[in-house]
Amino acid sequence: MPPGIPFIVGNEAAERFSFYGMRAILMVFMTQYLLGSNGELATMSDEDAKFWMHIFVMAAYFTPVFGALLADWLLGKYRTILYLSVLYCLGHLALAVNETRLGLAVGLGLIAFGTGAIKPCVSAHVGDQFGKGNSHLLGKVFGWFYIAINLGSFLSSLLIPVLLDKYGSQVAFGVPGILMALATFLFWMGRNRFVHIPARGPEVFREAFTGEGLASLLRLTPLYLFVAVFWSLFDQSSSAWVLQAENMDRNVFGVELLSSQIQAANPFLILVMVPLFSYVVYPAIDKVFKLTPLRKVSIGMFITVTSFTVSALIEQAITAGGTPNISWQILAYVLLTAAEVMVSITCLEFSYTQSPNSMKSIVMSFYLLSVAFGNAITAFVNAVISNPDGTSKLEGALYYWFFTGLMLLAAVMFSIVASLYRGKEHIQESVSDPEAEAEGTAFNG
Structure with missing residues (x-):
């Protein structure tokens, strides 16, 4: 195993704790805790809060292209991650000290740029630690990388909503900020263990828009457009599903869960499903057809499609006056998480292997644009269906059936486009001693 991997995985776990902890309470904060400039409650409507949430997530996944260019053109991945992590910490600070829309806008803006800009660099930095000799481990390491993400997410999704409920938003937003500072420190500690791929300067722009670089982007873009619809649905687990959980019986084994805590089901299930799929499900399917x-x-x-079908049925029951048990939403999470394992982890690895060696961060950022586009779809739909009186043109289950149909259409179209895809795999020839790397010498001491 490359020596830098533990530092990257540890950094990712702490960083994801900070991000998902903050994100777990965002809907509840905006609809129940947000203050006006006069210090009085000035909360948002459900539709406004969903719009803000998905605009934030869209921004967080749009900015990766800037981070990728900064890394591949000027700073290299290590410096880009380190410097922008500091900006990220300042975003958490803004949320913790200012509970108004101003603090919300500044904090979310800084966090969106910080987390977004480092995102493609971290994924590509993982891949950079591997060469031809150990590339067979890449899929499993990306799996463990994803486990680190979801371990941080699981713990924070359980803890941070409790802190918000018991101690208020300043503490609840402050703790993720502390974890982000820890993540930055862990990454800095690994500086002499990493394989450092130097920035390529202006050449990166020529490579991106000519030859194999341009060809790889053109091949992948149609796939990413349909994957965007998956993210449009998936990220509603932190918005629409939280609001749906407010109207459900959240008693689990005698414990009343907070609506924002239900999101912890996803990272917990990831921790179970990643090894299950890697060692059981995928080998079993491979015996039937090449996966x-x-x-x-x-x-x-x-x-x-099936996960949102369950959500639509839940909403129908709520509209009819029922109070479904939260176990039904857990079922939707099981299906959605299984889909995430097959879509998200696979796309991370696939994007890395399909991009030229000098363009790993840029291609990763283009993949992450699919997440931004997916959230833009959700934000746009919520803006269009919102009535002036706060009601929605897609009331109740109609909202979920709309997205279910959209996902079904995207799945069919993706399958057709994927059958026509002809790619080219790119893996580094070798990995040299990290301390012998030209860029790496700048970080000794």
Whole structure:
């Protein structure tokens, strides 16, 4: 195992704790805790809060392209991650000290740029630690990388809502900020263990828009457009599903859960499903037919359709006056998480292997634009369906059925486009001693 991997994985776990902890309470904060400039409550409507949430997530996944260019053109991945992590910490600070819309806008803006800009660099930095000799470990390491993400997410999704409920928003937003500072420190500690791929300067722009660089982007873009619809549905687990949980019986084994805590089901299930799929499900399917990366994604997208079908049925029951038990939403999470394993992890690895060696961060950022586009779809739909009186043109289950149909259409179209895809794999020839790397010498001491 490359020596830098533990530092990257530890950094990712702490950083994801900070991000998902903050995100777990965002809907509840905006609809129940937000203050006006006079210090009085000035909360948002459900539709406004969903719009803000998805605009924030869209921004967080749009900015990766800037981070990728900064890394590949000027700073290299290590410096880009380190410097922008500091900006990220300042965003958490803004949320913790200012509970108004101003603090919300400044904090979310800084966090969106910080987390977004480092995101493609971290994923590509993982891949950079591998060469031809150990590239067979890449898929499993990306799996463990994803486990680190979800371990941090699981713990924070349980803890931070409790802190908000018991101690208020300043403490609840402050703790994720502390974890982000820890993540930055862990990453700095690994500076002499990493393989450092130097920035390529202006050459990166020529490579991105000519030859194999341009060809790889053109091949991948149609796939990413349909994957965006998956993210449009998936990220509603932190918005629409939280609001739905408010109207459900959240008693689990005698414990009343907070609506924002239900999100912890996703990272917990990831921790179970990643090894289950890697060692049981995928080998079993491979015995029936060859399970290529794009086939994994196709299957995952169809599974997503079933998860939102469950959500639509839950909403129908609520509209009819019932109070369904939260176990039904857990079922939707099981299906959605299975889809995530097949779509998200696969796309991370696939994007890395399909990009030229000098363009790993840029191609990763283009993949992450699919998440931004997916959240833009959700934000746009919520803006269009919102009536002036706060009601919605897609009331109740109609909202969920709309997205279910959209996902079904995207899954069918993706399967067709994927069957026509002809790619080219790019893996580094070798990995040299980290301390012998030219860029790495700048970080000794």
